[in-house]
Structures are given as C-alpha cells and as structure tokens.
Amino acid sequence: MEANLPGEKKIDISLVFFIALSGAICLEAYKLGIGKLGAPLPGFFPFLTGVLLGGISGFKLLTSFWSANSGERLEVKIAWRRVLPLLGGFLGYILLMDVVGFSLATFLFVFLVLQRIEAKPWWVASLTAGGISSSLYLIFRAFLQVQLPEGFMGF
Amino acid sequence: MIENILYGFSIALTPTNLFYCFFGVLIGTVVGVLPGVGPTAGIALLLPVTYQAPPSATIILLAGIYYGAMYGGSTTSILLNIPGEAASVITCLDGYVMARKGRAGPALGISAFGSFIGGTIGIIGLMVIGPPLARWALKFGPPEYFSLMLLGLALLSYLGSKSMGKALIMAALGLFISTIGMDYISGKPRFTYHIMSLMDGVDIVPVVMGLFGVAEVLFNIEETMKKEVFETKIKNLFPTLQDWKDSLGPILRGSFLGFFIGILPGAGATIPTFISYTVEKKISKKQFGTGVIEGVAGPETANNAGATGAFVPLLTLGIPGNPVTAILIGALMIHGVQPGPMLMRQAPDIFWGVITSMYIGNGMLLVLNLPLIALWVKILKLPYFILFPLILIFCVIGSYSINNSVQDVITMFIFGVIGYLLRKFEYEGAPLIMAFVLGKMFENAFRQSLIISQGSFAIFFTRPASAIMLFLAVFLLISPLFFRRPKIQDAEK
Numbered sequence: 001m002e003a004n005l006p007g008e009k010k011i012d013i014s015l016v017f018f019i020a021l022s023g024a025i026c027l028e029a030y031k032l033g034i035g036k037l038g039a040p041l042p043g044f045f046p047f048l049t050g051v052l053l054g055g056i057s058g059f060k061l062l063t064s065f066w067s068a069n070s071g072e073r074l075e076v077k078i079a080w081r082r083v084l085p086l087l088g089g090f091l092g093y094i095l096l097m098d099v100v101g102f103s104l105a106t107f108l109f110v111f112l113v114l115q116r117i118e119a120k121p122w123w124v125a126s127l128t129a130g131g132i133s134s135s136l137y138l139i140f141r142a143f144l145q146v147q148l149p150e151g152f153m154g155f
Numbered sequence: 156m157i158e159n160i161l162y163g164f165s166i167a168l169t170p171t172n173l174f175y176c177f178f179g180v181l182i183g184t185v186v187g188v189l190p191g192v193g194p195t196a197g198i199a200l201l202l203p204v205t206y207q208a209p210p211s212a213t214i215i216l217l218a219g220i221y222y223g224a225m226y227g228g229s230t231t232s233i234l235l236n237i238p239g240e241a242a243s244v245i246t247c248l249d250g251y252v253m254a255r256k257g258r259a260g261p262a263l264g265i266s267a268f269g270s271f272i273g274g275t276i277g278i279i280g281l282m283v284i285g286p287p288l289a290r291w292a293l294k295f296g297p298p299e300y301f302s303l304m305l306l307g308l309a310l311l312s313y314l315g316s317k318s319m320g321k322a323l324i325m326a327a328l329g330l331f332i333s334t335i336g337m338d339y340i341s342g343k344p345r346f347t348y349h350i351m352s353l354m355d356g357v358d359i360v361p362v363v364m365g366l367f368g369v370a371e372v373l374f375n376i377e378e379t380m381k382k383e384v385f386e387t388k389i390k391n392l393f394p395t396l397q398d399w400k401d402s403l404g405p406i407l408r409g410s411f412l413g414f415f416i417g418i419l420p421g422a423g424a425t426i427p428t429f430i431s432y433t434v435e436k437k438i439s440k441k442q443f444g445t446g447v448i449e450g451v452a453g454p455e456t457a458n459n460a461g462a463t464g465a466f467v468p469l470l471t472l473g474i475p476g477n478p479v480t481a482i483l484i485g486a487l488m489i490h491g492v493q494p495g496p497m498l499m500r501q502a503p504d505i506f507w508g509v510i511t512s513m514y515i516g517n518g519m520l521l522v523l524n525l526p527l528i529a530l531w532v533k534i535l536k537l538p539y540f541i542l543f544p545l546i547l548i549f550c551v552i553g554s555y556s557i558n559n560s561v562q563d564v565i566t567m568f569i570f571g572v573i574g575y576l577l578r579k580f581e582y583e584g585a586p587l588i589m590a591f592v593l594g595k596m597f598e599n600a601f602r603q604s605l606i607i608s609q610g611s612f613a614i615f616f617t618r619p620a621s622a623i624m625l626f627l628a629v630f631l632l633i634s635p636l637f638f639r640r641p642k643i644q645d646a647e648k
Binding site: 012014018025028032036037038039040041042043044045046049050052053056057059060076078079082083086087090091093094095097098106109110113114117118120128132136140144145146147148149 | 203204206207320321323324327328330331334338340341343345346369372373376377540541544545547548551552555556559561564565568572575579580582598601602605606608609610611612
C-alpha cells in the first residue's frame with residue numbers, strides 16, 4: 001500500500017509505520033531506564049532494537065526517494081469480502097469458546113464458515129461441522145487428553 | 156562413537172519412541188502433501204500433543220514431521236505442479252513434466268530414494284560433525300554466543316529473504332517482541348502495560364501459530380486454489396537402471412551440498428534445492444525443464460540432506476537455523492531442556508536418540524511413501540474449504556492448551572492478523588521468529604559481555620572466534636551496498 005507524493009514517487013506506508021513504532025519503542029524503553037554500557041538497565045536492549053528498527057526503516061525509505069529507478073511497485077490488495085467475515089467469525093469463535101465450550105463453538109464456527117463464506121448448502125455445512133467438532137473432541141480431549149474449554153455444557 | 160550410536164538406538168527403538176517416530180513421519184508426509192500447510196505450521200500445530208510426552212519422544216516426533224514433510228512435498232510438486240512446501244518448489248519444474256509424460260512413477264520413486272540417501276548421508280554428517288562442534292562450543296563465552304547469533308541472523312537475512320532490508324526490519328521486530336515481559340535481571344516488567352499474561356513474556360506457540368498458521372489461511376482464502384491432480388495410473392515406482400545411472404551423480408552431489416548448506420543458519424532446506432538444481436543444470440547436457448530426472452533427483456536429495464544439516468546448529472550450539480528448528484528449541488525449553496553444547500552431556504538420550512531415530516524415520520518414510528502414494532493423492536483432493544477451518548481450529552487448540560488460557564488464543568489471533576498484513580507487504584515471518592526465539596539469549600549474551608568488559612565493546616573483537624564471526628556478520632550486512640546479492644530468484648531463472 002503506497003501513498004502518493006507529488007511526481008512519480010510513492011512511499012511504502014509500512015516503512016512509515018515501523019518508523020513510528022520504533023519511536024514509541026525508544027520512548028518507552030527510555031522510561032524504563034537505559035543505564036550505561038557497563039551497567040545496562042532494563043530499557044537498554046529494547047532501546048537498541050527500537051533504534052535498529054527505526055534506522056533500517058528510515059534508510060529504506062530514504063533510498064526509495066533517492067533511487068532514480070522506482071523499481072517494482074508494491075500493489076497491496078486485500079480481498080476484504082472474504083477475509084473480514086472469516087476474521088470476525090474466528091474472533092467470535094475464540095471468545096465464545098470459553099462460554100459455550102469447545103465442541104459447540106467449533107460446530108458453530110465451521111457451520112458459519114461453510115454456509116456464509118463458502119456458500120455451501122445448510123445440510124452440507126451441518127454434517128461437516130458436526131463431523132469435525134465431534135472428531136476433534138474425540139481425538140484431542142478423549143484420546144490425547146488435551147485440555148479444552150468446557151463451557152456451561154461440560155464439553 | 157559406536158557406543159553412542161548403540162546407546163542412541165536403545166533409546167530410539169523403545170516402543171514409545173518408535174510410535175512417536177512413526178506418527179511424526181506420517182503426519183510430516185501429510186503436512187508435506189497438503190499445500191498451504193508447511194512443516195513450520197505443522198510442527199506448531201502438533202506441539203500440544205507433545206506436552207505429556209518425554210522430551211526425547213517430543214523431539215523425535217517433531218523432527219519426524221520436519222523431514223517427513225520433505226518427502227511429502229515432492230508428491231504435490233510432481234502430481235499437481237503445486238509445491239507442498241517451499242523446499243519442493245524446484246521439483247515442479249521437471250517432476251510435473253515427467254508426470255505429464257507418463258513417468259510420474261519413476262519421478263516419485265527417485266524422489267523417495269534420493270530423499271532417503273540424502274537423509275542418511277546427512278545423519279552420518281551430523282554424527283561426525285556434531286560432537287566435535289559441541290566440544291568446541293563449550294569454550295564459548297557470552298561474546299562468542301552474541302557474535303554467533305548475530306551471524307545467524309545476518310545469514311538468514313542475506314541468504315533466505317527476497318529483501319534483506321525487510322528481513323532485518325523483521326529481525327529487529329522479533330528482538331523487540333522477545334523483550335516483552337519481566338526483565339530477568341531487575342525483575343522489572345517491560346511493555347506489559349499491567350496485562351498479567353504478558354508478565355512471562357509472549358509465548359512462542361501462539362506467535363508461530365498466528366504467523367504461519369492463521370496468516371497462511373487468510374492469505375490463501377483470498378483465492379480459490381485451483382487444483383488439477385494429474386490423473387494417471389501411477390506405475391513403475393522403481394526407477395530403471397538408466398534412471399539410476401542418470402541420478403546417481405545428482406544424488407551424491409545433492410547430499411553433500413544439501414548437508415553443508417543446511418548447516419548454515421538461514422539456509423534451511425530450501426536454498427540447497429535451488430543450488431542443486433543450478434549445479435545439475437550446468438553439469439548436464441540435457442535440457443532441464445523438459446522432464447529430466449536429474450532435475451528431480453538432485454533437489455529432492457538436497458532438501459532432505461539440508462533438513463538434516465539444520466539439526467547441527469540446533470543440537471550442538473543451541474542456535475536455530477530456521478523457523479522449524481526455532482520451534483524445536485521452544486519445544487525443548489517447554490520440557491525444561493536447555494539446548495546447547497551441554498545437551499550431549501546432560502541429555503545424551505535426546506542427542507543420540509534423535510540422531511538414530513532419523514535413521515529409523517528415513518527408513519519408515521521410504522517404506523511409507525511408495526506404497527501409500529494412492530492415499531496421498533486422495534488427501535490431495537481434500538477440498539480447501541474443509542482444510543482451512545481445521546487449520547484454524549488446530550491453531551486454537553494448540554494455543555489454548557499451553558496454559559489453558561483464552562488469552563494465548565487471542566495472542567495467536569493478533570499475530571495471525573499481523574502475519575497476514577506482513578505477508579501482504581512482502582515481509583517474511585522467518586527472520587521475525589528466529590530473532591524472537593534467539594532474543595532472550597541474544598540480550599543475555601550482550602548484557603553479560605558488556606558487564607564483563609565494564610562497558611567496552613572491545614571484548615567482541617579481542618576474542619578470536621567472536622571477532623571472526625562478527626566480521627562475517629558485518630560483511631554480510633553491508634556487502635549488498637557494494638555487491639549484488641545472489642537471490643533465490645536468480646537461481647530459479
């Protein structure tokens with residue numbers, strides 16, 4: 001994703017983000033205390049990583065300005081219509097898991113993904129979701145004894 | 156040496172470890188076969204299964220997944236023209252053409268045999284080089300460790316990434332993330348913002364699952380993956396005498412090339428395959444890209460030898476050479492085992508058990524892969540709409556089961572979004588995860604060195620081993636300013 005500047009030059013927004021992040025890191029690290037070379041304090045190493053992050057990002061940004069050849073342009077396209085619903089559903093699944101339990105939350109998540117995102121018929125989504133959630137419960141909880149959230153239903 | 160090998164076999168041949176080895180190579184093959192699930196994500200997804208297992212069984216299982224994925228990855232390259240994982244990219248060039256010409260069987264066959272030979276030679280190399288390297292590393296102090304880790308990060312950025320600048324940015328970010336949590340010297344919390352779950356730092360499992368599991372799904376779901384499995388009756392899995400004559404040279408060269416390059420941090424199993432292909436192309440008089448068996452034999456051997464070589468720095472120095480071995484270090488730490496030069500002395504069952512289990516695992520893979528190719532083809536036809544929810548759910552299970560906490564799962568979600576955005580902007584996750592895993596050791600070594608030298612940086616230059624490694628690291632970091640960096644894309648062309 002790039003920002004337009006006058007003329008042909010474009011800047012990589014990710015580099016601007018990392019420069020800003022490095023500033024925040026350095027500031028917070030300074031508050032922790034940097035100390036001296038012979039007696040570094042907790043903020044010493046994070047401060048250095050912030051400087052490194054900002055330095056390299058700044059260098060790349062500057063060289064992109066100076067470079068006569070603009071080189072390859074980075075086109076960032078995000079398929080929001082597919083990614084956002086999946087992210088939303090996935091976050092909902094994570095938050096719901098502790099309330100209703102792993103099995104029911106998994107069933108609902110898989111059902112919604114297949115029905116809404118993949119546009120499968122409801123009976124295909126139901127059967128697949130049921131099969132997956134019960135198989136996973138059997139494998140991980142019953143057989144491998146992996147701890148899974150149980151919710152109010154106990155499974 | 157013989158005693159150690161026999162001891163290793165006594166560990167590896169126990170029923171428990173045999174089972175874990177078999178399970179690991181089987182899962183590894185499936186992970187390799189399935190496009191969109193690489194060995195890094197596969198190992199991270201199966202970490203929770205190992206929490207109840209002994210440390211030796213854990214590493215045997217996880218190592219089996221890694222080199223098993225090398226075997227499996229070639230199946231999709233040859234039959235589908237889609238690499239199962241990065242180290243099988245180059246196999247598509249000639250392997251798929253061979254399949255088109257009705258020679259899928261010999262392609263798959265020579266790939267399996269080459270992988271076995273490469274893996275075996277790699278294991279022998281590991282046994283020969285490992286112990287003396289570990290003994291040498293016992294002399295290392297904090298300055299040497301700092302310089303070694305810096306060299307590892309520099310090599311990874313130099314060799315293994317499209318953009319060195321972006322790789323270094325990721326490394327810096329990884330180092331920063333490793334500082335989150337309580338400072339081990341002063342006990343002061345850093346960047347925790349009163350969030351209790353961050354007091355122990357960010358756990359490696361949610362980070363890896365987010366960056367490599369969730370991010371991969373988000374990336375792949377944007378496009379419907381079109382798969383055309385080449386429908387052909389796969390016959391004559393055993394290569395002919397002529398196939399063997401043509402392949403012997405590439406296999407031997409690929410074995411040594413793969414192993415020695417695989418030792419280098421950052422090289423992993425992918426770079427040896429490109430180099431092997433380039434070498435064979437230069438040596439051979441045949442036209443590569445037209446279904447030449449040398450184009451399959453060399454790279455497929457190199458990737459397995461490279462995967463084995465990557466265990467050298469892991470088992471002897473405690474330094475990960477790639478994201479996979481970085482996770483293995485995390486797995487060892489979860490079990491309370493400190494990887495490094497002392498591993499051979501303090502945990503010989505792990506050191507020799509893992510090495511000898513690789514022999515057994517490679518044998519299992521050779522037996523598994525050829526007769527079960529029909530099964531792998533069926534798995535290949537598994538629709539992605541079933542696969543990707545499973546991957547996400549595995550990530551949730553893996554992250555939750557570390558501390559039975561939803562907060563770890565939320566951390567995984569956050570890193571999944573971060574990983575997806577990073578991929579969109581063409582940043583790679585490997586330098587971040589390597590730096591993150593090394594971060595605490597790196598900081599520890601750096602601070603200890605400065606405390607010992609009372610603030611003087613000369614300590615890094617007055618000790619010969621440290622000075623050499625530091626010089627190499629600096630050379631790698633600044634040389635792109637003056638010389639053109641050889642890129643993977645060049646080898647590919």
